[in-house]
Amino acid sequence: MSDEILKVENLDVHFRSSASIVKAVNGVNISLKKKETLGIVGESGSGKSVTATALMRLLPKGIGSIPNGKITFNGKDILSLSDKEMRDVRGNDIAMIFQDPMTSLNPVFTVGDQIEEAVRTHQQISKKEAKLKAIEMLKVVGIPEPEKRVKMYPHEFSGGMRQRVMIAIALSCNPKLLIADEPTTALDVTVQAQILELMKSLQEKNDTSIIMITHDLGVVWEMCDKVIVMYAGNTVESGKVKTIYDNPLHPYTWGLLESQITKNTLNGNKLPAIPGSPPDLRNPIRGCNFADRCPYAKEICKTTKPEPIEVEEGHIVSCHFQTKSNRLERKELVYIE
């Protein structure tokens, strides 16, 4: 596949704490083409953000490590780049925006400074040109009066406007890949839609690939071509968005889908939830990570790790009971008191 921009194979990420090793991500695989959008979903602590941070090689020094795996970006082996080469990739080829726009802009520099800095880090242009570029980028992300706004500080912007500024910074060097780590979680619903719309239109224009990390399945259906469902550091299910929407197979994916607010919940019924909490990743887990919370778990789930199986084209599931020949029967919803 010539237009494959990012390929991640068997990525493991470990964190060293004082007493133990936390295996935060185990064997994640990603394949992303030009202009494609990949969603990574899962609950807090499932390894979504860690995976993204690992792609940028921004794991905390001395604490986070990548013991196994291969990341190929645009033909380059990311994990073998020198620090300097990696800095050239960051912000230039791969850019990132974060969850909370209120805290991800530096409060003591003007937004203009912060955009200019991103540009000037990677391009040999004069201060004046950089300033014009900053104004242009603010215009691109739909900030009114960019000539005036460029001299203002982040605290003079609203949350949605700040996220637009973050997008302006991220896209200022025309990156090939944009990693958006829950870009709309901290925003009002109406603003969320605007930001997603903006990302989509800029993606169209610049042929950017996007990795969208979220726990909002609505965002995934809206934005993504492919999706990876993560649970406790593992990929439990992945495939095309349409396939997974129409035919989800992993019990955890079912749980996620059922935990959404629907008409049923609005009519006064309780919101279903997956009982229990994710396993402690400091302890070794022999079987399936989801076994303790899975209503369908049998003996084998506690003893043997399920291998990923391609049940139909591009649709991969890691469950002992969801194979080509075998299917689980979906049970009633579980309500939590």
Added chain:
Amino acid sequence: MGKYILKRLVDLLPTIFVVAIIVFVITRLIPGDPAAVMLGPQASVEDIQELRDDLGLNEPLHTQFFQYIGDLAQGDFGVSLTYNQPVISLIMDRFPNTLILAISALVIALLIGIPAGIISASKQNSVMDYTVMVISLIGVSIPIFWLGVMLVLYFSVNLGWFPATGMGTMDEGFITYIKHLVLPSITLATIPMATFARITRSSMLEVISQDYIKTARAKGLKEFFVIGKHAFKNALTPILTVLGMQVSALLGGAVLTETIFSWPGMGRLIVDAIDKRDFVVVQGTVLFIAIIFVLVNLLIDVLYKIVNPRVNYSSGKGGAGK
């Protein structure tokens, strides 16, 4: 900003007035009669009374006070009882000496303390970090008079590198002048240096974990700029607060350091004046230091605004809000 500074300067007047009252009352509370001290143990009671009359010490306190305030309002700090010189000229003789010592101590403290704190924070829990922290702990706890004496003992007496006491003059040459400055500056710099290192470290540690630092790294910036530009500017506010306190303390005259090194500065002027019950000089110098103190505070408040654009002066009664 200009309006704010003007307003703050006007606000200073009541502060200084209150300080003047307190200083006046306290100096009258110092036990011992200046007239008796001036005339010595052999003086007769009549002589002492006569001198007290001359000095106006027999006037009722409130008369003395209004006299004092009236003079102050005209910029008159009074005439020293022991030196027979206007207090202001005594201060102006000594203050430049204190200033030069304070500035060199401050430069040493800032140039070593702040980088040490930054390195310590960016390499948290490393050997480097522990070393800086242990040294700075020693620095804030070491008794200045002991350190000063030890430095003199080693560098002046044993090695003979620097003079043990006194302040050089430019006439003796620049090198001699600097040589006189070295030991007192190092002695005086120790506490501020250690304090800067500790506050810089803790302030930087707080900032380094912020999201915008991750943003800066994600832009592909060199770690030097991430720490030195993005993190440091945010960490500056608490450092400025400490800087203000240290500068005020240094400009007030370093009594211990000036005494050890026979440095002719403000600190020694005050100590001598107290010794001789020269309350006019005590009043004048303390008031002068109080004025320096409030001016330094004002300067720091203005710096807050420059460092941190979120500081808003338009509301409330001055001071740095967040």
